[in-house]
Amino acid sequence: MPAHPHVQPRETDKSMLIRSVISGALASLLCMAAASAQDTRHLLESKESLYNNIYVYEQAPYRSMTFGHNRRIYTESVYNTKDELDLPVDYTRFMTASVMYAKDVRSILEIGFGGGRTAWYLHRFLPKVQVTSVELDPTVLEFAKKYFGIKEEPNFHVANRDGRLFVQESKERYDIILIDAYRGPFVPFHLLTKEFYQLVKEHLAEGGVVAQNVEPSTMLFDAAVKTIHSVFPQVDFYEAGGNIVMVAYPGDERKPEDLAAIAQERDKEFGFRYKLADMLAQRKRIDIDNGQVIDAKAKVLTDDFAPVEALKSIERHNKKLP
Amino acid sequence: MSEHVSRAGVLAIYVCSFLVGCVLMGFEMLGSRYLNPYFGSGIGAWASLISTVLCALAIGYFAGSAIVDRQPTTRTIGTMILIAAAYMALVPATADAVMADILDTIGDGPMATLMAATALLLVPLTLLGTFSPIAVSLLTRSADEAGRVAGLVYGVSTIGNVVGTLVTTFSLIPTIGSRAITYYFAVVLAGCAAILFVPFGKKTPDVH
Numbered sequence: 436m437p438a439h440p441h442v443q444p445r446e447t448d449k450s451m452l453i454r455s456v457i458s459g460a461l462a463s464l465l466c467m468a469a470a471s472a473q474d475t476r477h478l479l480e481s482k483e484s485l486y487n488n489i490y491v492y493e494q495a496p497y498r499s500m501t502f503g504h505n506r507r508i509y510t511e512s513v514y515n516t517k518d519e520l521d522l523p524v525d526y527t528r529f530m531t532a533s534v535m536y537a538k539d540v541r542s543i544l545e546i547g548f549g550g551g552r553t554a555w556y557l558h559r560f561l562p563k564v565q566v567t568s569v570e571l572d573p574t575v576l577e578f579a580k581k582y583f584g585i586k587e588e589p590n591f592h593v594a595n596r597d598g599r600l601f602v603q604e605s606k607e608r609y610d611i612i613l614i615d616a617y618r619g620p621f622v623p624f625h626l627l628t629k630e631f632y633q634l635v636k637e638h639l640a641e642g643g644v645v646a647q648n649v650e651p652s653t654m655l656f657d658a659a660v661k662t663i664h665s666v667f668p669q670v671d672f673y674e675a676g677g678n679i680v681m682v683a684y685p686g687d688e689r690k691p692e693d694l695a696a697i698a699q700e701r702d703k704e705f706g707f708r709y710k711l712a713d714m715l716a717q718r719k720r721i722d723i724d725n726g727q728v729i730d731a732k733a734k735v736l737t738d739d740f741a742p743v744e745a746l747k748s749i750e751r752h753n754k755k756l757p
Numbered sequence: 758m759s760e761h762v763s764r765a766g767v768l769a770i771y772v773c774s775f776l777v778g779c780v781l782m783g784f785e786m787l788g789s790r791y792l793n794p795y796f797g798s799g800i801g802a803w804a805s806l807i808s809t810v811l812c813a814l815a816i817g818y819f820a821g822s823a824i825v826d827r828q829p830t831t832r833t834i835g836t837m838i839l840i841a842a843a844y845m846a847l848v849p850a851t852a853d854a855v856m857a858d859i860l861d862t863i864g865d866g867p868m869a870t871l872m873a874a875t876a877l878l879l880v881p882l883t884l885l886g887t888f889s890p891i892a893v894s895l896l897t898r899s900a901d902e903a904g905r906v907a908g909l910v911y912g913v914s915t916i917g918n919v920v921g922t923l924v925t926t927f928s929l930i931p932t933i934g935s936r937a938i939t940y941y942f943a944v945v946l947a948g949c950a951a952i953l954f955v956p957f958g959k960k961t962p963d964v965h
Contacts, residue, residue: 486799571797597797600865625794738794742931 479582484574486618491582497523498582500550500575502619509619511575512550514583520556520708525676526648527553530613531707532673532714533682535698536689537610538642540564544609546598546626547616549575550583554613558591560705567609568593569601571616599625599634608640614647624741627659631738632666636685644684651679655746657733664723665735672719691718762895766831766957770892771913773949777838778917780942781885783925784845785810787942788877790935791848795856796870805867809874810882817886824887825894834891835953841881842946849936852877885946889914 476492476499483489488503496517501508515521522528530553534540541564545554548570558566570576573595579585587593594601598616612635616626625631635645645667649659660681664670667683698711721728730751734740762770788806789798796802824833855876863869889910896906929938 485801571799597799597865599794600797600860603795603860623793623798624790625798628794630794737934738790739936740934745927745931 480578482574482578484572486572487575489572489574489578491578498550500578500583507620509617511617512552512579512583514550514552516584519584520559522552522556522709524552526678526680527556528709529673529675529680529714529717530615530646530648531557531709532680532711532718533611533613533644533646534561534701534705534707535694535711535715536644536671536682536684539610539640540701542607542609542640543567543611543613544602544605544607544638545569545613545615546602547614548579548593549615551579551585551593552583553615554591554593555585556708558588560707562590564590566591567607569596569598570594571597599631602631602634602638605638608638608643610640610643612639612643612645614645620650621747622655622659622743624736624743625738627662627743628736628738628741629662629665632663636666639685644682647681647683649679649681650677652751653747654730654733654749654751655743656751657730658736658746660723660729661733662736670723672721673714673717674719675717688720691715694718761898762831763957767896769952769955769957770831770896771909773834773838773952774888774892774910774914775917775920776945776949777885777888778914779921779924780945781810781882781921782918783921783929783938784881784942785878786922786925786930787935787938788874790930791852791856791877792870792873795860796865796873801867801870802874805870805874806878809871809878813879813882814886816879817883817888818890820883821887821890825890829891829894831895831953831955831957834888835950837884837887838946838953839950841884842943842950844881844884845939845946846943848877849939 476494479491479493479498481488481490490501490503490508492499492501493516496515498514498516499510500512500514501510503509510524513523515523522531534557540561543554543557543561543564543566545566545568548554548568551568554566554568557564570579570593576593576595579593585593598614614626614635616622632645639645645663647659647663649656656679660670663681663683667685669684669686669688671682671689673680673682694715695712698715701707702710702712723729736743785806788809789802792802792806796805856873859869859873859876863872892910893903893907896910897903925938929941933941
């Protein structure tokens with residue numbers, strides 16, 4: 436499962452909340468008539484899958500895939516029907532920042548496909564690169580193909596599998612691994628533990644890099660940062676419209692000037708719409724261990740101990756990224 | 758009836774009934790934490806866990822009713838619980854190897870998930886399932902009491918189930934980790950077994 440409780444493009448949090456509540460009522464079917472009168476979006480299709488209640492809405496030119504959860508609607512993916520290379524959701528653009536970190540760019544693995552925007556964008560700009568995405572929910576895949584312009588092509592494959600199982604069984608190594616698996620507001624715990632990141636690390640090619648989308652408003656963020664940092668010594672942060680993209684890699688810290696050189700080179704080589712060089716300007720480093728930004732008491736999550744739901748219910752306060 | 762249970766014995770049986778109920782459902786919740794990393798966290802994993810637990814209980818009830826005809830003593834249920842405790846104590850150290858093995862040999866489909874749930878839960882929960890029928894038989898002194906006693910035993914053990922589910926999910930898993938909880942459960946069961954080994958009643962000759 437892809438994405439995250441993210442916001443519609445160009446909307447404030449408040450309006451999202453209101454809309455979520457309205458849509459939630461709609462989802463309950465009880466107030467359908469009243470709610471749809473206030474909602475300018477048009478419901479294209481909804482389906483209860485094995486894992487989610489999935490709704491596809493259209494508000495031209497955008498289509499969004501959302502999961503109903505907790506009387507709210509969580510947007511998993513937004514697709515511009517007039518422009519398949521548009522990435523309307525901020526964090527999906529920053530997931531591609533990983534391209535300037537990887538030593539080589541020959542293969543990309545994405546865990547959590549959703550409407551497949553990030554994977555498709557990368558596939559279109561990097562047609563020679565093997566892009567593989569893993570999605571747990573078959574209905575999400577069905578809708579991605581039906582409404583989000585996704586099709587199987589040479590060098591572009593989507594596997595219907597649990598992300599961790601896929602990695603565990605895979606014999607491949609990847610230059611870039613993107614992690615964006617959400618079910619409504621939650622990340623399944625087995626995709627957020629030290630053991631999982633170790634598996635991911637074992638499947639990185641030499642000079643490979645991991646990018647993960649996280650939602651920074653609860654204590655789960657602190658635990659997630661510590662966990663990924665327990666496996667990858669280097670973590671760079673990109674603030675992306677309410678979400679944070681972490682780029683993690685083994686070895687020494689990459690110098691900004693080296694990254695800038697690669698960014699410029701790859702921007703030119705591949706002609707990315709969202710320039711790596713522009714994204715680099717947003718790069719942030721934080722001292723994860725000094726307790727200033729990341730709670731000193733936050734624990735590394737393991738297969739044994741990963742109270743993701745409990746951590747998710749505790750708000751973070753006033754420890755902003757610098 | 759092959760044993761008359763003293764007042765202390767009655768209390769001990771109800772306390773154990775509650776604690777065994779707690780551990781039983783608590784262990785089912787833990788089952789999901791052992792299974793999820795290997796078989797995902799979808800509804801399939803839960804279906805496997807729940808059906809395995811109910812299967813174990815069904816077998817346990819049948820076995821318990823067979824035992825009632827032969828050796829219905831507090832020692833018997835104590836022994837069952839002790840074996841369950843020993844099995845649980847082995848789980849934290851061996852579960853990962855067993856899950857990985859199942860994944861490698863059968864894959865991750867419904868059969869594999871069911872197999873994993875079975876490996877984890879069936880033995881200890883079947884043993885725990887024998888508790889209630891034997892307890893009812895030990896606590897029943899005359900035929901008119903049977904319904905009342907059965908209601909009490911199942912009520913107490915079901916309250917234990919509820920407490921076990923909620924405490925495990927909302928307070929234990931968020932604070933101490935699945936492996937540690939499993940060891941605590943084994944200790945609780947061993948404690949119940951110890952209580953049940955106390956000779957509460959004096960033996961009377963078999964009626965049949």
